[in-house]
Amino acid sequence: MATEPIDVPELAESNESAKERLLAAAEEIFADYGYEGASVRAICHRAGMNVAAVNYHFGDKETLYVEAVKRAHNCSDTKPVDDDDPTAPASVRLERFIRHMVAMMHEPASPSAMKLVVREMADPGKAAATLVDEFIRPIAFRLRALLQELQPHQTDEERLMTGFSIIGQCLYYRQNRRVSELIFGKPQVEALTVDMVADHVVRFTRNAIGLGERPA
Amino acid sequence: MATEPIDVPELAESNESAKERLLAAAEEIFADYGYEGASVRAICHRAGMNVAAVNYHFGDKETLYVEAVKRAHNCSDTKPVDDDDPTAPASVRLERFIRHMVAMMHEPASPSAMKLVVREMADPGKAAATLVDEFIRPIAFRLRALLQELQPHQTDEERLMTGFSIIGQCLYYRQNRRVSELIFGKPQVEALTVDMVADHVVRFTRNAIGLGERPA
DNA sequence: ACTCGATTGAAACAAACGTTTAGAACAGAA
DNA sequence: TTCTGTTCTAAACGTTTGTTTCAATCGAGT
Numbered sequence: 001m002a003t004e005p006i007d008v009p010e011l012a013e014s015n016e017s018a019k020e021r022l023l024a025a026a027e028e029i030f031a032d033y034g035y036e037g038a039s040v041r042a043i044c045h046r047a048g049m050n051v052a053a054v055n056y057h058f059g060d061k062e063t064l065y066v067e068a069v070k071r072a073h074n075c076s077d078t079k080p081v082d083d084d085d086p087t088a089p090a091s092v093r094l095e096r097f098i099r100h101m102v103a104m105m106h107e108p109a110s111p112s113a114m115k116l117v118v119r120e121m122a123d124p125g126k127a128a129a130t131l132v133d134e135f136i137r138p139i140a141f142r143l144r145a146l147l148q149e150l151q152p153h154q155t156d157e158e159r160l161m162t163g164f165s166i167i168g169q170c171l172y173y174r175q176n177r178r179v180s181e182l183i184f185g186k187p188q189v190e191a192l193t194v195d196m197v198a199d200h201v202v203r204f205t206r207n208a209i210g211l212g213e214r215p216a
Numbered sequence: 217m218a219t220e221p222i223d224v225p226e227l228a229e230s231n232e233s234a235k236e237r238l239l240a241a242a243e244e245i246f247a248d249y250g251y252e253g254a255s256v257r258a259i260c261h262r263a264g265m266n267v268a269a270v271n272y273h274f275g276d277k278e279t280l281y282v283e284a285v286k287r288a289h290n291c292s293d294t295k296p297v298d299d300d301d302p303t304a305p306a307s308v309r310l311e312r313f314i315r316h317m318v319a320m321m322h323e324p325a326s327p328s329a330m331k332l333v334v335r336e337m338a339d340p341g342k343a344a345a346t347l348v349d350e351f352i353r354p355i356a357f358r359l360r361a362l363l364q365e366l367q368p369h370q371t372d373e374e375r376l377m378t379g380f381s382i383i384g385q386c387l388y389y390r391q392n393r394r395v396s397e398l399i400f401g402k403p404q405v406e407a408l409t410v411d412m413v414a415d416h417v418v419r420f421t422r423n424a425i426g427l428g429e430r431p432a
Numbered sequence: 433a434c435t436c437g438a439t440t441g442a443a444a445c446a447a448a449c450g451t452t453t454a455g456a457a458c459a460g461a462a
Numbered sequence: 463t464t465c466t467g468t469t470c471t472a473a474a475c476g477t478t479t480g481t482t483t484c485a486a487t488c489g490a491g492t
Contacts, residue, residue, distance in 0.1 A: 018439080034339075036252035040480060050441050055481060057439095121395045122338055123250070132398040140399045157407060160400065161416040165385045167392075172384030175391055179337045182348040183356045184376065191373060200377040208424035234469080256450060266471050271451060273469095 019057050021047045026068040031115035035065055035125065062126065069120050069127035072113035073135040090149040091211050095202050097143060098166065102198040105174040118174055143167070151209060162209060169201045235273050237263045242284040247331035251281055251341065278342065285336050285343035288329035289351040306365040307427050311418050313359060314382065318414040321390040334390055359383070367425060378425060385417045 025047035029038040040054050040061050047053070058064040085093070108114035117135070120127050143166065147159045154162075173180075173192075181189045206212065241263035245254040256270050256277050263269070274280040301309070324330035333351070336343050359382065363375040370378075389396075389408075397405045422428065 034250065034252060036250060039478080041478090051480090052441075052482080053439090061480065122391060124394050124398065128395070128398060132395065136395065137399050156404075157412065158416065160404065161408060161413060162420065164388050164392075164396070165417065165420050168384040168386075168388030169381045170384075171388065171392065172380050175338060176380075176384075176387065178340050179344070179348065179352065180380070182340065182344060183353050188372075188376065192377060196373065197377060200374065201381065204378065204381050204424040207426065208420040210423065255448080257448085267450090268452080268471070269469095277450065 018049070018053070022049065022053060022057055022064070023068050023071050026064050027072050027110075027116055028112045030065060030068055031072075031112040031119060034119065040064075065125075066127040066130070069116060070130055070134075072110070072116045073131055075110040075113040090146055091206070094146050094150065094205070097146060098170065098202050098205060099198045101139075101167070101170040102173070102201055103194055105170055106194040106197065114174070122175070140167075147209075150211070165208065166201075166205055169204065173197060234265070234269070238265065238269060238273055238280070239284050239287050242280050243288050243326075243332055244328045246281060246284055247288075247328040247335060250335060256280075281341075282343040282346070285332060286346055286350075288326070288332045289347055291326040291329040306362055307422070310362050310366060310421070313362060314386065314418050314421060315414045317355075317383070317386040318389070318417055319410055321386055322410040322413065330390070338391065356383075363425075366427070381424065382417075382421055385420065389413060 022043070026038075026043045029043045029046060032038075033042075041051055043064070044051050044053050054061060054064050058067060088096075104114070117131060120131060121136070140163065143163050144159065147154075147162055151159055151162070177189065203213070238259070242254075242259045245259045245262060248254075249258075257267055259280070260267050260269050270277060270280050274283060304312075320330070333347060336347060337352070356379065359379050360375065363370075363378055367375055367378070393405065419429070
Protein backbone atom coordinates (compact mmCIF):
# COMPACT_ATOMS: atom_id res chain seq x y z
CA MET A 1 0.00 0.00 0.00
CA ALA A 2 2.51 2.53 1.20
CA THR A 3 5.10 1.64 -1.45
CA GLU A 4 4.47 3.39 -4.76
CA PRO A 5 4.46 0.98 -7.73
CA ILE A 6 7.68 2.43 -9.24
CA ASP A 7 8.26 1.37 -12.88
CA VAL A 8 8.13 -2.25 -13.98
CA PRO A 9 9.90 -2.22 -17.33
CA GLU A 10 10.49 -5.88 -18.11
CA LEU A 11 7.28 -6.96 -16.51
CA ALA A 12 5.47 -4.57 -18.77
CA GLU A 13 7.15 -6.27 -21.70
CA SER A 14 5.91 -9.71 -20.80
CA ASN A 15 2.56 -8.10 -20.17
CA GLU A 16 2.51 -6.64 -23.65
CA SER A 17 3.59 -9.94 -25.08
CA ALA A 18 0.64 -11.68 -23.51
CA LYS A 19 -1.77 -9.00 -24.61
CA GLU A 20 -0.15 -9.01 -28.03
CA ARG A 21 -0.64 -12.72 -28.52
CA LEU A 22 -4.24 -12.32 -27.44
CA LEU A 23 -4.78 -9.45 -29.86
CA ALA A 24 -3.21 -11.35 -32.74
CA ALA A 25 -5.40 -14.35 -32.06
CA ALA A 26 -8.47 -12.15 -31.71
CA GLU A 27 -7.69 -10.48 -35.03
CA GLU A 28 -7.68 -13.80 -36.86
CA ILE A 29 -10.74 -15.28 -35.21
CA PHE A 30 -12.82 -12.11 -35.39
CA ALA A 31 -11.80 -11.68 -39.04
CA ASP A 32 -12.84 -15.23 -39.91
CA TYR A 33 -16.04 -15.58 -37.91
CA GLY A 34 -17.25 -12.07 -37.10
CA TYR A 35 -17.95 -10.66 -33.66
CA GLU A 36 -20.88 -12.90 -32.75
CA GLY A 37 -19.42 -15.97 -34.44
CA ALA A 38 -16.11 -15.74 -32.63
CA SER A 39 -16.02 -17.22 -29.15
CA VAL A 40 -13.75 -16.08 -26.36
CA ARG A 41 -12.69 -19.68 -25.90
CA ALA A 42 -11.63 -20.06 -29.53
CA ILE A 43 -9.56 -16.89 -29.29
CA CYS A 44 -7.84 -17.94 -26.08
CA HIS A 45 -7.18 -21.40 -27.46
CA ARG A 46 -5.53 -19.84 -30.52
CA ALA A 47 -3.42 -17.67 -28.22
CA GLY A 48 -2.54 -20.68 -26.08
CA MET A 49 -3.99 -19.08 -22.98
CA ASN A 50 -6.73 -19.61 -20.48
CA VAL A 51 -10.32 -18.45 -20.97
CA ALA A 52 -9.91 -15.98 -18.14
CA ALA A 53 -7.10 -14.20 -19.96
CA VAL A 54 -9.51 -12.07 -21.96
CA ASN A 55 -11.27 -10.85 -18.87
CA TYR A 56 -8.02 -10.20 -17.04
CA HIS A 57 -6.26 -8.25 -19.80
CA PHE A 58 -9.17 -6.51 -21.50
CA GLY A 59 -12.17 -6.72 -19.19
CA ASP A 60 -14.59 -8.22 -21.67
CA LYS A 61 -15.04 -9.49 -25.22
CA GLU A 62 -16.20 -6.18 -26.63
CA THR A 63 -13.14 -4.28 -25.38
CA LEU A 64 -10.91 -6.99 -26.83
CA TYR A 65 -12.69 -6.60 -30.15
CA VAL A 66 -12.26 -2.84 -30.24
CA GLU A 67 -8.58 -3.13 -29.34
CA ALA A 68 -8.07 -5.83 -31.97
CA VAL A 69 -9.60 -3.60 -34.63
CA LYS A 70 -7.46 -0.65 -33.54
CA ARG A 71 -4.36 -2.84 -33.68
CA ALA A 72 -5.44 -4.16 -37.09
CA HIS A 73 -5.60 -0.77 -38.75
CA ASN A 74 -2.16 0.04 -37.38
CA CYS A 75 -0.84 -3.06 -39.12
CA SER A 76 -2.31 -1.87 -42.39
CA ASP A 77 0.20 -0.09 -44.57
CA THR A 78 -0.91 3.52 -44.75
CA LYS A 79 2.61 4.80 -45.07
CA PRO A 80 3.36 4.37 -48.79
CA VAL A 81 0.65 6.91 -49.44
CA ASP A 82 1.95 9.22 -46.77
CA ASP A 83 5.33 9.81 -48.34
CA ASP A 84 3.67 10.88 -51.53
CA ASP A 85 5.65 13.44 -53.49
CA PRO A 86 3.66 16.67 -53.20
CA THR A 87 5.53 18.28 -56.07
CA ALA A 88 4.32 15.78 -58.65
CA PRO A 89 1.37 16.77 -60.83
CA ALA A 90 -2.04 15.96 -59.42
CA SER A 91 -2.79 13.45 -62.18
CA VAL A 92 0.33 11.50 -61.26
CA ARG A 93 -0.53 11.61 -57.58
CA LEU A 94 -4.02 10.37 -58.37
CA GLU A 95 -2.55 7.45 -60.28
CA ARG A 96 -0.26 6.63 -57.36
CA PHE A 97 -3.22 6.87 -55.01
CA ILE A 98 -5.24 4.43 -57.08
CA ARG A 99 -2.35 2.00 -57.46
CA HIS A 100 -1.68 2.05 -53.73
CA MET A 101 -5.38 1.56 -53.01
CA VAL A 102 -5.74 -1.38 -55.38
CA ALA A 103 -2.57 -3.00 -54.05
CA MET A 104 -3.70 -2.53 -50.44
CA MET A 105 -7.00 -4.24 -51.24
CA HIS A 106 -5.49 -7.07 -53.29
CA GLU A 107 -2.40 -7.87 -51.26
CA PRO A 108 -2.61 -6.28 -47.82
CA ALA A 109 0.42 -6.55 -45.54
CA SER A 110 -1.73 -8.43 -43.05
CA PRO A 111 -4.67 -10.18 -44.72
CA SER A 112 -6.48 -10.93 -41.49
CA ALA A 113 -6.07 -7.33 -40.33
CA MET A 114 -7.50 -6.04 -43.59
CA LYS A 115 -10.29 -8.60 -43.40
CA LEU A 116 -11.19 -7.43 -39.92
CA VAL A 117 -11.09 -3.76 -40.87
CA VAL A 118 -13.29 -4.30 -43.92
CA ARG A 119 -15.70 -6.36 -41.85
CA GLU A 120 -16.05 -3.57 -39.31
CA MET A 121 -16.53 -1.04 -42.11
CA ALA A 122 -19.27 -3.09 -43.73
CA ASP A 123 -21.15 -3.30 -40.44
CA PRO A 124 -19.96 -0.35 -38.37
CA GLY A 125 -19.85 -1.10 -34.66
CA LYS A 126 -18.12 0.35 -31.63
CA ALA A 127 -14.72 0.40 -33.30
CA ALA A 128 -15.86 2.10 -36.49
CA ALA A 129 -15.50 5.68 -35.26
CA THR A 130 -11.86 5.22 -34.27
CA LEU A 131 -11.17 3.37 -37.49
CA VAL A 132 -12.63 6.16 -39.57
CA ASP A 133 -10.83 8.89 -37.66
CA GLU A 134 -7.38 7.35 -37.81
CA PHE A 135 -7.43 5.23 -40.93
CA ILE A 136 -10.21 5.90 -43.40
CA ARG A 137 -10.83 9.64 -43.27
CA PRO A 138 -7.21 10.64 -43.91
CA ILE A 139 -7.26 8.56 -47.08
CA ALA A 140 -10.63 9.94 -48.14
CA PHE A 141 -9.52 13.54 -47.55
CA ARG A 142 -6.35 12.99 -49.53
CA LEU A 143 -8.43 11.83 -52.48
CA ARG A 144 -10.80 14.76 -52.03
CA ALA A 145 -7.91 17.20 -52.10
CA LEU A 146 -6.57 15.57 -55.25
CA LEU A 147 -9.93 15.87 -56.97
CA GLN A 148 -10.18 19.53 -55.92
CA GLU A 149 -6.93 20.13 -57.76
CA LEU A 150 -7.96 18.13 -60.80
CA GLN A 151 -11.55 19.32 -61.09
CA PRO A 152 -11.79 22.76 -59.47
CA HIS A 153 -14.75 23.72 -61.65
CA GLN A 154 -16.97 20.90 -60.35
CA THR A 155 -19.27 21.11 -57.33
CA ASP A 156 -18.46 19.45 -54.03
CA GLU A 157 -21.18 16.91 -54.67
CA GLU A 158 -19.80 15.97 -58.08
CA ARG A 159 -16.33 15.53 -56.64
CA LEU A 160 -17.75 13.49 -53.76
CA MET A 161 -19.41 11.12 -56.20
CA THR A 162 -16.27 10.95 -58.31
CA GLY A 163 -14.36 9.93 -55.19
CA PHE A 164 -16.96 7.27 -54.45
CA SER A 165 -16.63 5.99 -58.02
CA ILE A 166 -12.89 5.61 -57.59
CA ILE A 167 -13.02 4.05 -54.13
CA GLY A 168 -15.93 1.88 -55.23
CA GLN A 169 -13.81 0.38 -57.98
CA CYS A 170 -10.93 -0.34 -55.60
CA LEU A 171 -13.12 -1.76 -52.84
CA TYR A 172 -15.02 -4.02 -55.21
CA TYR A 173 -12.28 -6.59 -55.47
CA ARG A 174 -12.01 -6.92 -51.70
CA GLN A 175 -15.69 -6.83 -50.81
CA ASN A 176 -17.03 -8.90 -53.68
CA ARG A 177 -14.20 -11.15 -54.78
CA ARG A 178 -15.79 -14.39 -53.61
CA VAL A 179 -19.13 -13.57 -55.20
CA SER A 180 -17.36 -12.71 -58.43
CA GLU A 181 -15.70 -16.10 -58.31
CA LEU A 182 -19.10 -17.73 -57.82
CA ILE A 183 -20.46 -15.87 -60.84
CA PHE A 184 -17.64 -16.23 -63.35
CA GLY A 185 -15.59 -19.06 -61.87
CA LYS A 186 -12.49 -18.81 -59.72
CA PRO A 187 -9.89 -18.99 -62.55
CA GLN A 188 -11.41 -16.08 -64.47
CA VAL A 189 -11.22 -13.84 -61.43
CA GLU A 190 -7.85 -15.07 -60.24
CA ALA A 191 -6.44 -14.27 -63.66
CA LEU A 192 -6.81 -10.60 -62.78
CA THR A 193 -3.50 -9.62 -61.21
CA VAL A 194 -2.91 -6.59 -59.06
CA ASP A 195 -1.16 -4.77 -61.88
CA MET A 196 -3.86 -5.53 -64.38
CA VAL A 197 -6.55 -4.24 -62.06
CA ALA A 198 -4.51 -1.18 -61.13
CA ASP A 199 -3.84 -0.41 -64.79
CA HIS A 200 -7.50 -0.81 -65.58
CA VAL A 201 -8.80 1.36 -62.74
CA VAL A 202 -6.26 4.06 -63.59
CA ARG A 203 -7.23 4.07 -67.26
CA PHE A 204 -10.96 3.83 -66.52
CA THR A 205 -10.76 6.71 -64.08
CA ARG A 206 -8.50 8.92 -66.20
CA ASN A 207 -10.92 8.63 -69.10
CA ALA A 208 -13.89 9.18 -66.83
CA ILE A 209 -12.65 12.48 -65.43
CA GLY A 210 -11.26 13.70 -68.73
CA LEU A 211 -7.54 13.23 -68.20
CA GLY A 212 -7.33 11.19 -71.37
CA GLU A 213 -5.07 8.24 -71.97
CA ARG A 214 -2.02 8.15 -69.80
CA PRO A 215 1.15 9.31 -71.56
CA ALA A 216 3.83 6.66 -71.86
CA MET B 217 -51.54 -44.84 -42.55
CA ALA B 218 -53.82 -46.58 -45.04
CA THR B 219 -55.62 -43.38 -46.10
CA GLU B 220 -53.67 -41.32 -48.57
CA PRO B 221 -53.22 -37.68 -47.47
CA ILE B 222 -55.45 -36.28 -50.28
CA ASP B 223 -55.14 -32.53 -50.78
CA VAL B 224 -55.57 -30.06 -47.96
CA PRO B 225 -56.16 -26.77 -49.76
CA GLU B 226 -57.18 -24.32 -47.06
CA LEU B 227 -55.00 -25.92 -44.48
CA ALA B 228 -52.10 -25.47 -46.82
CA GLU B 229 -52.97 -21.80 -47.00
CA SER B 230 -52.82 -21.30 -43.26
CA ASN B 231 -49.64 -23.34 -43.31
CA GLU B 232 -48.11 -21.02 -45.88
CA SER B 233 -49.29 -18.05 -43.93
CA ALA B 234 -47.49 -19.29 -40.83
CA LYS B 235 -44.32 -20.07 -42.75
CA GLU B 236 -44.65 -16.75 -44.53
CA ARG B 237 -44.84 -14.81 -41.28
CA LEU B 238 -41.83 -16.72 -40.02
CA LEU B 239 -39.88 -16.02 -43.19
CA ALA B 240 -40.72 -12.32 -43.10
CA ALA B 241 -39.61 -12.09 -39.49
CA ALA B 242 -36.46 -14.05 -40.22
CA GLU B 243 -35.65 -11.72 -43.11
CA GLU B 244 -35.76 -8.68 -40.85
CA ILE B 245 -33.86 -10.14 -37.92
CA PHE B 246 -31.21 -11.84 -40.03
CA ALA B 247 -30.77 -8.64 -42.04
CA ASP B 248 -30.30 -6.56 -38.90
CA TYR B 249 -28.18 -8.88 -36.78
CA GLY B 250 -26.58 -11.39 -39.14
CA TYR B 251 -26.83 -15.16 -38.91
CA GLU B 252 -24.97 -15.61 -35.62
CA GLY B 253 -26.38 -12.47 -34.05
CA ALA B 254 -29.98 -13.36 -34.78
CA SER B 255 -31.60 -15.74 -32.30
CA VAL B 256 -34.39 -18.16 -33.11
CA ARG B 257 -36.29 -16.75 -30.14
CA ALA B 258 -36.10 -13.20 -31.48
CA ILE B 259 -37.37 -14.31 -34.87
CA CYS B 260 -40.28 -16.26 -33.42
CA HIS B 261 -41.15 -13.38 -31.10
CA ARG B 262 -41.24 -11.04 -34.10
CA ALA B 263 -43.49 -13.50 -35.91
CA GLY B 264 -45.71 -13.86 -32.85
CA MET B 265 -45.09 -17.56 -32.64
CA ASN B 266 -43.58 -20.12 -30.34
CA VAL B 267 -39.89 -21.02 -30.29
CA ALA B 268 -40.66 -24.47 -31.61
CA ALA B 269 -42.21 -23.03 -34.76
CA VAL B 270 -38.86 -22.77 -36.49
CA ASN B 271 -38.08 -26.41 -35.88
CA TYR B 272 -41.55 -27.54 -36.90
CA HIS B 273 -41.76 -25.59 -40.16
CA PHE B 274 -38.13 -25.56 -41.27
CA GLY B 275 -36.25 -28.15 -39.25
CA ASP B 276 -33.51 -25.90 -38.00
CA LYS B 277 -32.16 -22.36 -37.97
CA GLU B 278 -29.89 -22.84 -40.96
CA THR B 279 -32.68 -24.06 -43.23
CA LEU B 280 -34.81 -21.11 -42.15
CA TYR B 281 -31.94 -18.79 -43.03
CA VAL B 282 -31.47 -20.27 -46.49
CA GLU B 283 -35.19 -20.10 -47.18
CA ALA B 284 -35.33 -16.52 -45.95
CA VAL B 285 -32.52 -15.52 -48.28
CA LYS B 286 -34.20 -17.28 -51.21
CA ARG B 287 -37.44 -15.48 -50.43
CA ALA B 288 -35.58 -12.20 -50.08
CA HIS B 289 -34.09 -12.30 -53.56
CA ASN B 290 -37.53 -13.05 -54.98
CA CYS B 291 -38.81 -9.88 -53.35
CA SER B 292 -36.07 -7.89 -55.00
CA ASP B 293 -37.21 -6.19 -58.17
CA THR B 294 -35.34 -7.87 -61.01
CA LYS B 295 -38.15 -7.32 -63.47
CA PRO B 296 -37.58 -3.74 -64.65
CA VAL B 297 -34.32 -4.92 -66.13
CA ASP B 298 -35.92 -7.98 -67.66
CA ASP B 299 -38.30 -6.12 -69.93
CA ASP B 300 -35.44 -4.18 -71.39
CA ASP B 301 -36.00 -3.18 -74.99
CA PRO B 302 -33.53 -5.29 -77.00
CA THR B 303 -33.92 -3.07 -80.05
CA ALA B 304 -32.46 0.00 -78.36
CA PRO B 305 -28.79 0.77 -78.97
CA ALA B 306 -26.35 -0.86 -76.57
CA SER B 307 -25.27 2.46 -75.09
CA VAL B 308 -28.88 3.23 -74.18
CA ARG B 309 -29.37 -0.21 -72.68
CA LEU B 310 -26.20 0.23 -70.66
CA GLU B 311 -27.51 3.50 -69.31
CA ARG B 312 -30.79 1.83 -68.37
CA PHE B 313 -28.88 -0.97 -66.73
CA ILE B 314 -26.88 1.44 -64.62
CA ARG B 315 -29.90 3.49 -63.63
CA HIS B 316 -31.79 0.38 -62.62
CA MET B 317 -28.80 -0.86 -60.67
CA VAL B 318 -28.32 2.41 -58.80
CA ALA B 319 -32.03 2.67 -58.03
CA MET B 320 -32.14 -0.91 -56.79
CA MET B 321 -29.26 -0.20 -54.43
CA HIS B 322 -30.56 3.14 -53.22
CA GLU B 323 -34.26 2.41 -52.88
CA PRO B 324 -34.90 -1.31 -52.99
CA ALA B 325 -38.52 -2.50 -53.01
CA SER B 326 -37.85 -4.31 -49.74
CA PRO B 327 -34.97 -2.75 -47.78
CA SER B 328 -34.61 -5.65 -45.38
CA ALA B 329 -34.59 -8.13 -48.25
CA MET B 330 -31.86 -6.20 -50.02
CA LYS B 331 -29.97 -5.86 -46.76
CA LEU B 332 -30.09 -9.61 -46.23
CA VAL B 333 -29.04 -10.37 -49.80
CA VAL B 334 -26.08 -7.98 -49.64
CA ARG B 335 -25.07 -9.41 -46.27
CA GLU B 336 -25.01 -12.93 -47.70
CA MET B 337 -23.04 -11.72 -50.72
CA ALA B 338 -20.43 -10.02 -48.54
CA ASP B 339 -19.93 -13.21 -46.55
CA PRO B 340 -21.07 -16.06 -48.81
CA GLY B 341 -22.62 -18.94 -46.90
CA LYS B 342 -24.94 -21.81 -47.71
CA ALA B 343 -27.44 -19.60 -49.50
CA ALA B 344 -24.91 -17.85 -51.70
CA ALA B 345 -24.88 -20.39 -54.52
CA THR B 346 -28.64 -20.21 -55.04
CA LEU B 347 -28.55 -16.45 -54.79
CA VAL B 348 -25.86 -16.20 -57.44
CA ASP B 349 -27.56 -18.67 -59.77
CA GLU B 350 -31.00 -17.09 -59.69
CA PHE B 351 -30.34 -13.46 -58.92
CA ILE B 352 -26.80 -12.22 -59.40
CA ARG B 353 -25.45 -14.11 -62.39
CA PRO B 354 -28.28 -13.17 -64.76
CA ILE B 355 -27.61 -9.52 -64.02
CA ALA B 356 -23.86 -9.97 -64.42
CA PHE B 357 -24.25 -11.81 -67.72
CA ARG B 358 -26.56 -9.12 -69.04
CA LEU B 359 -23.91 -6.54 -68.33
CA ARG B 360 -21.24 -8.74 -69.89
CA ALA B 361 -23.32 -9.10 -73.06
CA LEU B 362 -23.79 -5.35 -73.20
CA LEU B 363 -20.06 -4.75 -72.90
CA GLN B 364 -19.39 -7.32 -75.60
CA GLU B 365 -21.57 -5.25 -77.90
CA LEU B 366 -20.01 -1.98 -76.86
CA GLN B 367 -16.37 -3.04 -76.77
CA PRO B 368 -15.92 -6.01 -79.11
CA HIS B 369 -12.26 -5.17 -79.65
CA GLN B 370 -11.34 -5.59 -75.98
CA THR B 371 -10.27 -8.82 -74.30
CA ASP B 372 -12.54 -10.78 -71.98
CA GLU B 373 -10.42 -9.72 -69.06
CA GLU B 374 -10.67 -6.05 -69.92
CA ARG B 375 -14.44 -6.31 -70.23
CA LEU B 376 -14.61 -8.24 -66.96
CA MET B 377 -12.77 -5.45 -65.17
CA THR B 378 -14.94 -2.84 -66.85
CA GLY B 379 -17.99 -4.67 -65.56
CA PHE B 380 -16.48 -4.73 -62.08
CA SER B 381 -15.83 -1.00 -62.31
CA ILE B 382 -19.47 -0.35 -63.15
CA ILE B 383 -20.91 -2.71 -60.55
CA GLY B 384 -18.39 -1.45 -58.01
CA GLN B 385 -19.67 2.08 -58.40
CA CYS B 386 -23.27 0.97 -57.95
CA LEU B 387 -22.60 -1.30 -55.00
CA TYR B 388 -20.54 1.32 -53.18
CA TYR B 389 -23.53 3.29 -52.01
CA ARG B 390 -25.15 0.23 -50.50
CA GLN B 391 -22.09 -1.42 -48.98
CA ASN B 392 -20.35 1.69 -47.70
CA ARG B 393 -23.04 4.25 -47.12
CA ARG B 394 -22.73 4.30 -43.34
CA VAL B 395 -18.96 4.58 -43.44
CA SER B 396 -19.25 7.41 -45.94
CA GLU B 397 -21.57 9.17 -43.52
CA LEU B 398 -19.02 8.69 -40.76
CA ILE B 399 -16.30 10.19 -42.95
CA PHE B 400 -18.07 13.16 -44.48
CA GLY B 401 -21.10 13.59 -42.24
CA LYS B 402 -24.60 12.32 -42.79
CA PRO B 403 -26.00 15.44 -44.52
CA GLN B 404 -23.30 15.48 -47.18
CA VAL B 405 -24.03 11.90 -48.16
CA GLU B 406 -27.81 12.15 -47.85
CA ALA B 407 -27.70 15.10 -50.23
CA LEU B 408 -26.85 12.66 -53.01
CA THR B 409 -30.19 11.60 -54.45
CA VAL B 410 -30.77 8.52 -56.55
CA ASP B 411 -30.98 10.57 -59.72
CA MET B 412 -27.80 12.49 -58.98
CA VAL B 413 -25.87 9.29 -58.36
CA ALA B 414 -27.37 7.58 -61.41
CA ASP B 415 -26.54 10.58 -63.60
CA HIS B 416 -23.01 10.63 -62.25
CA VAL B 417 -22.34 6.91 -62.69
CA VAL B 418 -23.75 7.03 -66.22
CA ARG B 419 -21.57 10.02 -67.16
CA PHE B 420 -18.49 8.63 -65.39
CA THR B 421 -18.88 5.27 -67.12
CA ARG B 422 -19.70 6.67 -70.57
CA ASN B 423 -16.56 8.76 -70.48
CA ALA B 424 -14.51 5.88 -69.12
CA ILE B 425 -15.40 3.48 -71.93
CA GLY B 426 -15.22 6.13 -74.63
CA LEU B 427 -18.90 6.69 -75.35
CA GLY B 428 -18.45 10.41 -74.77
CA GLU B 429 -20.95 12.75 -73.17
CA ARG B 430 -24.51 11.60 -73.41
CA PRO B 431 -26.48 13.36 -76.16
CA ALA B 432 -29.42 15.43 -74.90
C1' DA C 433 14.02 -17.01 2.76
C1' DC C 434 10.24 -14.21 2.79
C1' DT C 435 6.77 -10.98 1.07
C1' DC C 436 3.75 -9.04 -2.15
C1' DG C 437 1.72 -7.70 -6.37
C1' DA C 438 1.05 -9.43 -11.01
C1' DT C 439 -0.29 -13.18 -13.78
C1' DT C 440 -2.17 -17.60 -14.85
C1' DG C 441 -4.97 -22.05 -14.30
C1' DA C 442 -8.90 -25.06 -13.42
C1' DA C 443 -13.41 -24.86 -12.26
C1' DA C 444 -17.76 -23.07 -11.92
C1' DC C 445 -21.30 -19.32 -12.66
C1' DA C 446 -25.79 -17.75 -14.60
C1' DA C 447 -27.73 -16.75 -18.88
C1' DA C 448 -28.76 -17.64 -23.57
C1' DC C 449 -28.46 -20.62 -27.26
C1' DG C 450 -30.67 -24.18 -30.77
C1' DT C 451 -33.32 -28.01 -30.36
C1' DT C 452 -36.63 -31.49 -28.58
C1' DT C 453 -40.48 -33.39 -26.25
C1' DA C 454 -45.19 -34.28 -24.80
C1' DG C 455 -49.55 -32.85 -24.97
C1' DA C 456 -53.30 -29.44 -25.97
C1' DA C 457 -56.18 -27.52 -29.61
C1' DC C 458 -58.10 -27.84 -33.79
C1' DA C 459 -60.21 -29.44 -38.30
C1' DG C 460 -62.02 -32.78 -41.40
C1' DA C 461 -63.41 -37.92 -42.37
C1' DA C 462 -65.67 -41.80 -41.03
C1' DT D 463 -69.29 -38.81 -31.67
C1' DT D 464 -64.89 -40.83 -32.52
C1' DC D 465 -60.84 -41.08 -34.88
C1' DT D 466 -56.79 -39.13 -37.29
C1' DG D 467 -53.55 -36.12 -38.64
C1' DT D 468 -51.86 -31.36 -38.48
C1' DT D 469 -50.54 -27.30 -36.05
C1' DC D 470 -49.29 -24.90 -32.03
C1' DT D 471 -47.82 -24.19 -27.06
C1' DA D 472 -45.38 -24.62 -22.66
C1' DA D 473 -41.65 -26.59 -20.69
C1' DA D 474 -37.50 -28.61 -20.54
C1' DC D 475 -33.44 -30.60 -22.91
C1' DG D 476 -28.21 -30.46 -23.16
C1' DT D 477 -24.72 -27.38 -24.84
C1' DT D 478 -22.29 -23.27 -25.32
C1' DT D 479 -21.87 -18.57 -24.30
C1' DG D 480 -19.34 -14.59 -21.64
C1' DT D 481 -17.89 -13.89 -17.24
C1' DT D 482 -16.25 -14.74 -12.45
C1' DT D 483 -14.02 -16.90 -8.62
C1' DC D 484 -10.20 -18.46 -6.07
C1' DA D 485 -6.20 -20.72 -5.40
C1' DA D 486 -1.66 -21.75 -7.55
C1' DT D 487 2.36 -19.80 -9.65
C1' DC D 488 5.77 -16.62 -10.85
C1' DG D 489 9.30 -12.69 -10.25
C1' DA D 490 11.43 -9.05 -8.23
C1' DG D 491 12.47 -6.27 -3.78
C1' DT D 492 13.60 -6.39 0.96
